[in-house]
Amino acid sequence: MTGEGWPLSEGADAFLLHLPDWAFPRVWPERFGVAVSGGSDSLALLHLFARIQAHRGGTLHAVTVDHRLRPEAAEEARFVAGICAGLGVSHDTLVWDHGRIDGNLQDQARRARYDLIGAWARDRGIGSVVLGHTADDQAETFLMGLARGAGIDGLCGMRRGWEEGGIRWLRPYLTVPRADLRAYLTRHGITWVDDPSNADDRFQRVKARKVLAALKPLGITVEGLSAVTDTLSIAQGALKSAAVERASAILRSAAGEVILDRQGFRLTHPETARRILIAALRWASSAAYAPRAVQLDRLQQAIWQGRDATLWGCRLRVSETEIRITREPKAVAALATPTDAIWDGRWRLTGPHHADLRIRALGAEGLRACKAWRDTGISRAALVVSPAVWRGKTLVAAPFAGHGAGWTAEIVTGQPCTLITH
Ligand SMILES: Nc1ncnc2c1ncn2[C@@H]1O[C@H](COP(=O)(O)OP(=O)(O)OP(=O)(O)O)[C@@H](O)[C@H]1O
Numbered sequence: 001m002t003g004e005g006w007p008l009s010e011g012a013d014a015f016l017l018h019l020p021d022w023a024f025p026r027v028w029p030e031r032f033g034v035a036v037s038g039g040s041d042s043l044a045l046l047h048l049f050a051r052i053q054a055h056r057g058g059t060l061h062a063v064t065v066d067h068r069l070r071p072e073a074a075e076e077a078r079f080v081a082g083i084c085a086g087l088g089v090s091h092d093t094l095v096w097d098h099g100r101i102d103g104n105l106q107d108q109a110r111r112a113r114y115d116l117i118g119a120w121a122r123d124r125g126i127g128s129v130v131l132g133h134t135a136d137d138q139a140e141t142f143l144m145g146l147a148r149g150a151g152i153d154g155l156c157g158m159r160r161g162w163e164e165g166g167i168r169w170l171r172p173y174l175t176v177p178r179a180d181l182r183a184y185l186t187r188h189g190i191t192w193v194d195d196p197s198n199a200d201d202r203f204q205r206v207k208a209r210k211v212l213a214a215l216k217p218l219g220i221t222v223e224g225l226s227a228v229t230d231t232l233s234i235a236q237g238a239l240k241s242a243a244v245e246r247a248s249a250i251l252r253s254a255a256g257e258v259i260l261d262r263q264g265f266r267l268t269h270p271e272t273a274r275r276i277l278i279a280a281l282r283w284a285s286s287a288a289y290a291p292r293a294v295q296l297d298r299l300q301q302a303i304w305q306g307r308d309a310t311l312w313g314c315r316l317r318v319s320e321t322e323i324r325i326t327r328e329p330k331a332v333a334a335l336a337t338p339t340d341a342i343w344d345g346r347w348r349l350t351g352p353h354h355a356d357l358r359i360r361a362l363g364a365e366g367l368r369a370c371k372a373w374r375d376t377g378i379s380r381a382a383l384v385v386s387p388a389v390w391r392g393k394t395l396v397a398a399p400f401a402g403h404g405a406g407w408t409a410e411i412v413t414g415q416p417c418t419l420i421t422h
Pocket of ligand 1: 034035036037038039040041042043063064065066067113130131132133137195198
């Protein structure tokens with residue numbers, strides 16, 4: 001699509017065409033990726049960004065993920081490809097090659113989608129990918145948070161943008177109601193795909209959508225709830241900075257295990273202490289989410305009473321002077337595979353046997369649960385390697401009683417870590 005001389009600043013579409021500029025004034029790459037499911041929101045996003053990029057002389061690359069969960073998905077991907085062809089936008093379909101799926105299907109599909117799109121963008125040298133979330137998604141997320149009894153972090157909604165795995169993910173229309181994007185598509189004579197799972201009452205999001213519609217008589221609207229999430233996220237920012245400031249005062253070390261000054265922790269405001277604990281637990285366990293509030297309350301009680309505890313795949317040891325948060329051996333045992341495994345979310349294990357365990361640091365995007373740890377020689381090797389002795393880039397673990405010779409681990413990047421084997 002080339003510049004057609006349409007006025008970027010006038011007409012019914014002007015607000016939508018200018019909004020990304022206002023939302024991300026300093027972000028404007030020449031190449032954008034756009035994630036398009038075929039639903040109304042992402043089709044409007046595609047069309048708008050095709051126009052914006054044509055106006056700016058930049059390019060746009062679209063991608064659709066076929067999760068192989070519904071037979072119609074392949075046809076929907078072809079439908080998107082056809083629209084892209086009409087707009088002069090390149091399009092790729094990525095297939096999620098999955099086996100049997102246990103647990104939360106929606107959550108796993110979403111993670112797989114981000115992984116696939118992230119890898120696709122990196123391969124093509126695309127640094128920024130736009131997503132079609134709207135104010136409706138934000139309001140629904142808020143209601144789902146209420147249903148969980150979430151605190152401020154669970155109620156302040158989705159982020160407008162973030163960086164992960166070398167990709168900048170942006171949601172340019174997060175403050176725009178879905179109805180406005182649909183009106184845009186209608187003005188341009190574009191039809192969209194209605195994913196039947198969007199009407200499936202088994203999903204919390206679908207229930208939230210219905211409840212939202214029923215709340216109108218009370219004056220609760222998509223726009224109103226989306227504004228509430230904005231206010232809460234400003235408050236959340238203030239709480240986060242308080243936690244960061246306090247953490248830097250009471251953190252003794254975060255090299256693999258986290259060590260906090262116990263007296264300093266005791267004198268920390270409970271809300272700030274809670275935030276520091278969550279960060280420490282997530283750092284040690286590489287968990288994508290925080291534990292539940294009630295679990296954290298119990299943990300805080302234990303610390304205040306000077307008791308050791310375990311939570312979120314971590315072991316907490318409380319002494320007179322410090323709180324030590326380490327990966328729990330049992331949790332590590334559930335993670336890695338022998339030859340190409342992500343261990344602890346930060347290190348990749350290569351080399352099939354315990355005599356030559358090579359560890360390479362990965363970004364957070366490398367986090368992936370693996371099952372075959374027990375098949376390795378390491379699984380029988382020992383317990384916690386502590387203290388570790390550094391020799392240049394080689395970490396030498398002490399031999400363990402009853403397990404013959406010790407083993408060595410080469411830290412390829414030289415990053416400090418706590419090695420725990422089972
Ligand atoms: N299968 C997919 N392929 C590519 N991108 C997707 C896919 N599913 C979702 N996305 C991206 O994530 C955004 C939000 O996903 P969500 O599941 O809320 O949307 P949807 O209901 O499937 O479709 P839409 O947002 O387009 O109406 C989409 O707007 C789109 O940018």
